[in-house]
Amino acid sequence: MGSLQTSSDSSSPSSKIHVMAVPLPAQGHMSPVIHLCKLIARDPSFTISLVNVDSLHDEFVKHWVAPAGLEDLRLHSIPYSWKLPRGADAHALGNLAEWFTASARELPGGLEDLIRKLGEEGDPVNCIISDYFCDWTQDVADVFGIPRIILWSGTAGWTSLEYHIPDLLQKNHIFPVGGRDDSVIIDYVRGVKPLRLADVPDYMQGNEVWKEICIKRSPVVKRARWVLVNSFYDLEAPTFDFMASELGPRFIPAGPLFLLDDSRKNVVLRPENEDCLRWMDEQEPGSVLYISFGSIAVLSVEQFEELAGALEASKKPFLWVIRSELVVGGHSNESYDGFCERTKNQGFIVSWAPQLRVLAHPSMGAFLTHCGWNSIQESITHGIPLLGWPYGAEQNTNCKFIVEDWKIGVRFSKTAMQGLIERGEIEDGIRKVMDSEEGKEMKERVENLKILARKAMDKEHGKSFRGLQAFLEDLKALKLHHE
Numbered sequence: 001m002g003s004l005q006t007s008s009d010s011s012s013p014s015s016k017i018h019v020m021a022v023p024l025p026a027q028g029h030m031s032p033v034i035h036l037c038k039l040i041a042r043d044p045s046f047t048i049s050l051v052n053v054d055s056l057h058d059e060f061v062k063h064w065v066a067p068a069g070l071e072d073l074r075l076h077s078i079p080y081s082w083k084l085p086r087g088a089d090a091h092a093l094g095n096l097a098e099w100f101t102a103s104a105r106e107l108p109g110g111l112e113d114l115i116r117k118l119g120e121e122g123d124p125v126n127c128i129i130s131d132y133f134c135d136w137t138q139d140v141a142d143v144f145g146i147p148r149i150i151l152w153s154g155t156a157g158w159t160s161l162e163y164h165i166p167d168l169l170q171k172n173h174i175f176p177v178g179g180r181d182d183s184v185i186i187d188y189v190r191g192v193k194p195l196r197l198a199d200v201p202d203y204m205q206g207n208e209v210w211k212e213i214c215i216k217r218s219p220v221v222k223r224a225r226w227v228l229v230n231s232f233y234d235l236e237a238p239t240f241d242f243m244a245s246e247l248g249p250r251f252i253p254a255g256p257l258f259l260l261d262d263s264r265k266n267v268v269l270r271p272e273n274e275d276c277l278r279w280m281d282e283q284e285p286g287s288v289l290y291i292s293f294g295s296i297a298v299l300s301v302e303q304f305e306e307l308a309g310a311l312e313a314s315k316k317p318f319l320w321v322i323r324s325e326l327v328v329g330g331h332s333n334e335s336y337d338g339f340c341e342r343t344k345n346q347g348f349i350v351s352w353a354p355q356l357r358v359l360a361h362p363s364m365g366a367f368l369t370h371c372g373w374n375s376i377q378e379s380i381t382h383g384i385p386l387l388g389w390p391y392g393a394e395q396n397t398n399c400k401f402i403v404e405d406w407k408i409g410v411r412f413s414k415t416a417m418q419g420l421i422e423r424g425e426i427e428d429g430i431r432k433v434m435d436s437e438e439g440k441e442m443k444e445r446v447e448n449l450k451i452l453a454r455k456a457m458d459k460e461h462g463k464s465f466r467g468l469q470a471f472l473e474d475l476k477a478l479k480l481h482h483e
């Protein structure tokens, strides 16, 4: 068990409200939690313990720059030898299910020990904020009689789908017994527009282990003191209204959380290549296609080559994030070198980009994304239309929202898991979003959403910002009840 105090502050921490934050140890889930922690830590009433797992802690600390003025943010880690499956391993959804199951088995003991130790040192924990997917933290909170707060790292629509798991199961629409009927339209998930079975989060069609995970965690949401959703009301008003009618007024929009952080930096677990920003400076306004598949998704060699061929044929300036493990089995050096050589005046390749600054750059045109929620919300908040190419998890659902409900992007005929997309189709998609009349309309709509996203975090009137303030006031009352 490791601990790192980010300051030399020795004032009695126990006079403050001690919040323990437990993110799911994965890039896309850590950033929102950390933005929230920074907001809480800026309030002198609080002290924060951020808990990571050993296998990620060292990497995290290596890149962690303690923000000025945030003396009361402390980093801890608890033992967990499992690493989030990466690259080819993540392709097998079963590996991810095992990772979740093992975390529910192994992490509660470590967290309990840490809370006990802090209590013995005179620094008792007053509440736990954790990712929805760490539902085991509710049991730990119960052991100590403290409340748990959920930070939801995706859309409100996704919360409603998770909430309806019992109904989806009862109708045999998820984890179906006797095969699945793809022609089914699901029209009973309240707060969400009707959707095809293929648009229900992928893992809900997974194996028995996934089924067990889903059945167990779906009802736990009802026990949380707050559910803070990293999305904004104007984007998903009917869903927020429905979920708040079920769970109460403490189910609130709280995003886009990254707007809380003026440094425009997300959690960094890999070195960012800033040279791409200088390359972007040389491109025409609105001309660059940015391509990133987030931190987990992977491509087959064949798919990688089709995409490379499409980019080259499109002749668009492109900025492409190619993580070391992006291509399953590795790309062929010969054809990759040839591609790099031929496109050296057209594109720029990095292994990790400063994404928030890339999206804010005036030369940004469109974003080809795997549809992770952070990437989509970051793109919306910068007014950038999308080309959605979902891989797994709930990315297919997000893609449905951007194409059908919000109409700010296009998608291909298949998801990355469903099969190969040929270069012609990719090139058509690029042209549709960047060059067509339809693409212009998408740009206008996403520009409007950008305004609403930013308004949500306005420090005076923003609905998300005000909700977060109400949440902080409620946490302050926790201490009064304990005294």
Ligand SMILES: O=c1ccn([C@@H]2O[C@H](COP(=O)(O)OP(=O)(O)O[C@H]3O[C@H](CO)[C@@H](O)[C@H](O)[C@H]3O)[C@@H](O)[C@H]2O)c(=O)[nH]1
Pocket: 027, 028, 029, 031, 153, 154, 266, 292, 293, 294, 295, 296, 297, 321, 351, 352, 353, 354, 355, 356, 371, 372, 373, 374, 375, 376, 378, 392, 393, 394, 395
């Ligand atoms: O070169 C890069 C690539 C990504 N990012 C950042 O990494 C994050 C990636 O997050 P996201 O787009 O949500 O993708 P994943 O990492 O795949 O996110 C996981 O978590 C999300 C939130 O729950 C889910 O929506 C996804 O399905 C799940 O895979 C974003 O904040 C990006 O800004 C960078 O900073 N630089």
